Amino acid sequence: MFSNRLVNILIPTISVFLGLLVGAFIMLGFGYNPLTGYLSLWEGAFGDSYFFGETLRQVTPYILSGLAVAFAFRTGLFNIGVEGQVIMGWLASVWVGLAIDAPMIIHLPLVIIAAALAGAAWGFLPGLLKAKLGVHEVIVTIMMNYIALYTSNALVRNIISDGQDRTDRIPETASLTSEWLAALTQYSRLHYGLLIALFAAAIMWFILNQTTRGYELRSVGFNQDASRYAGMNVGRNIILSMVISGAFAGLAGAMEGIGTFGYQSVKGGFTNIGFDGIAVALLGGNAAIGVVLAALLFGTLKVGALNMPTGAGVPTELVDIVIAMIIFFVASSYMIRWFLLKMKKEGK
Amino acid sequence: MLKNRRSLLILTLLLAIGMVLGACGSSDGDSEDAEGSGSDNSNGEEAAGDDFSVAMVTDVGGIDDKSFNQSAWEGLTAFGEENGMEKGQGIDYAQSTSDADYNTNLNRLVRSDYNLIYGIGFLLAPAIEEVADQNPDTNFGIVDSVVEKDNVASIVFKEHQGSFLVGVAAAMKTESDKVGFIGGVDSDLINKFEAGFRAGVKSVNKDIEVKVQYAGAFDAPDDGKAIASNMYSQGIDVIYHASGGTGNGVFAQAKDLKQNDADRNVWVIGVDRDQHEEGQINDTNVTLTSMVKRVDVAVQDVSTNAMNGEFPGGEVVEYGLEDDAISVATTNEEAMTDEIKTAVEDWKEKIVNGEVEVPSTIDEVKEFEDSL
Numbered sequence: 001m002f003s004n005r006l007v008n009i010l011i012p013t014i015s016v017f018l019g020l021l022v023g024a025f026i027m028l029g030f031g032y033n034p035l036t037g038y039l040s041l042w043e044g045a046f047g048d049s050y051f052f053g054e055t056l057r058q059v060t061p062y063i064l065s066g067l068a069v070a071f072a073f074r075t076g077l078f079n080i081g082v083e084g085q086v087i088m089g090w091l092a093s094v095w096v097g098l099a100i101d102a103p104m105i106i107h108l109p110l111v112i113i114a115a116a117l118a119g120a121a122w123g124f125l126p127g128l129l130k131a132k133l134g135v136h137e138v139i140v141t142i143m144m145n146y147i148a149l150y151t152s153n154a155l156v157r158n159i160i161s162d163g164q165d166r167t168d169r170i171p172e173t174a175s176l177t178s179e180w181l182a183a184l185t186q187y188s189r190l191h192y193g194l195l196i197a198l199f200a201a202a203i204m205w206f207i208l209n210q211t212t213r214g215y216e217l218r219s220v221g222f223n224q225d226a227s228r229y230a231g232m233n234v235g236r237n238i239i240l241s242m243v244i245s246g247a248f249a250g251l252a253g254a255m256e257g258i259g260t261f262g263y264q265s266v267k268g269g270f271t272n273i274g275f276d277g278i279a280v281a282l283l284g285g286n287a288a289i290g291v292v293l294a295a296l297l298f299g300t301l302k303v304g305a306l307n308m309p310t311g312a313g314v315p316t317e318l319v320d321i322v323i324a325m326i327i328f329f330v331a332s333s334y335m336i337r338w339f340l341l342k343m344k345k346e347g348k
Numbered sequence: 349m350l351k352n353r354r355s356l357l358i359l360t361l362l363l364a365i366g367m368v369l370g371a372c373g374s375s376d377g378d379s380e381d382a383e384g385s386g387s388d389n390s391n392g393e394e395a396a397g398d399d400f401s402v403a404m405v406t407d408v409g410g411i412d413d414k415s416f417n418q419s420a421w422e423g424l425t426a427f428g429e430e431n432g433m434e435k436g437q438g439i440d441y442a443q444s445t446s447d448a449d450y451n452t453n454l455n456r457l458v459r460s461d462y463n464l465i466y467g468i469g470f471l472l473a474p475a476i477e478e479v480a481d482q483n484p485d486t487n488f489g490i491v492d493s494v495v496e497k498d499n500v501a502s503i504v505f506k507e508h509q510g511s512f513l514v515g516v517a518a519a520m521k522t523e524s525d526k527v528g529f530i531g532g533v534d535s536d537l538i539n540k541f542e543a544g545f546r547a548g549v550k551s552v553n554k555d556i557e558v559k560v561q562y563a564g565a566f567d568a569p570d571d572g573k574a575i576a577s578n579m580y581s582q583g584i585d586v587i588y589h590a591s592g593g594t595g596n597g598v599f600a601q602a603k604d605l606k607q608n609d610a611d612r613n614v615w616v617i618g619v620d621r622d623q624h625e626e627g628q629i630n631d632t633n634v635t636l637t638s639m640v641k642r643v644d645v646a647v648q649d650v651s652t653n654a655m656n657g658e659f660p661g662g663e664v665v666e667y668g669l670e671d672d673a674i675s676v677a678t679t680n681e682e683a684m685t686d687e688i689k690t691a692v693e694d695w696k697e698k699i700v701n702g703e704v705e706v707p708s709t710i711d712e713v714k715e716f717e718d719s720l
Contacts, residue, residue, distance in 0.1 A: 306452055
């Protein structure tokens, strides 16, 4: 009755549906009308071209941070450090953007490569520690997040700017913003980064599914011992996976640095792009196309949610609960999977 | 048997889903009324929009931060009450959960045709600058920062003056001759608090040691608690915090110490609002005083001016001691002895008269300290 592929699509869909449903009940429970609530969420995300642009703008870094988490997952690594890698990528893109003066055709690619390299470097270290010394990547990457946050703050404050809270704006030659897109969406901050994100998704699919190296990476993810027995260099694959994952995360940072904001500021806390990326990857089933779709959903929820307090009087916290519910149902997908398999058997 | 139990489980699950779906259907029924009332609401908003309407965008602190976002909303509410408006009808706010939300929220309010939109906090300055450029017909206000645009009024406070006065109070209260300052993020704005405080303390007694530490965040009470714990254990007995939510940890630590040893001499000086409530423990209170910054007064004032067609666009409106927009709380009468109050009043007069020039940057306060 259900093919495996269908089950893989059904589980996240049902999870999202159940999450929204439970969210609706919670809204009802607190005396809000869930329909006006969700309606204003929809309005806030797609109400007119401005909000649609902002939604796509929010989706862009989510795609990349989701890809970063998913890529490491496929090699059996849990990269919690995407957040830190995003911050380093953001910093690098802005720093190189400010430091170098060049025509756009050189400047822009240089800035993007710098961001990817910075993120990759931030992923390399945990990968190295895991491969050579067996230090668990979760612990190291969590710590690396804090190092990234405070390093970036110190550099912005003392080196890149003159004791200011944020850097100067990057020059046009290093910027992904486009007047054409802004005019099309009534001054939203939509930028060309979306194309980069989609391209990155295609690259991830290509690496993992069409190359020998990708086969090895996935094989290490399935079973390290078997891979070693088959003659693969497990350590090198772990490092490579973390480096590529970090590069995706660095690009996500660049989307914010040279796309949305155009500067880096002293941050009081994490951006949450990396942490949300974990949820995006989970919901997207760690596959490239799944991540793109999940990022679309999360971007919609995040931007749309901003309209819920003004549009329907529903507090933003409730939207966080809905998102948490969706993740909860994805994480407990075993329940849904079991149920679907049961139906499949009964069907036969 | 086993098979039976399984099918029973499936049946239960199916029933559960059926009920859930059924409930969903019934909520669909409600929706028509809901949509009706929804459109009513929007009509109401438009009706109010014919007159004058004001809205504000919070920074990530949110509307209930017990600090300046809350204070700003209190000012808007007071303005609304004066003019027969309420939330959603003439006045409203939008909360931000990350830096990226500022532009979106500002634009949403522009689209809802608000006449005047405030950005609360210096974090919103770049967003206000951008959005104000794109929407020259809407007026904006920015609190705690300066944006030079014709349709933006910049509201700033002379926090250094108030900090100077609480510094005087701290210097007179300390018994160990050691006081502390805990800042949120090391920035020009918070440096203003530090500079004023240091100058105030040293003006009373230049031998008093002032220890300064920045938590690096406005929303990290755990860090605030750790820093406060460290300071108190070094013998510091008065801490002034200018750190928003981080300061809640400072209060928590002071109260813990007081709880364990009621005779221990620990004090906290609050910021932005009168934080007397935060310091209450048993029958005593660890809040010595607070440097009160009346964001509400400023917001109400500027809104009223704007409604009367006197919007101070392109200007920097500065509020200080002389406008009563900066003041020192005296709620804790036991701790704020008459001696301290008199001293604070004396210094206040000197500042208002211009006899004392309070430093507002770190460089200035260094000079000030050297000149003593």
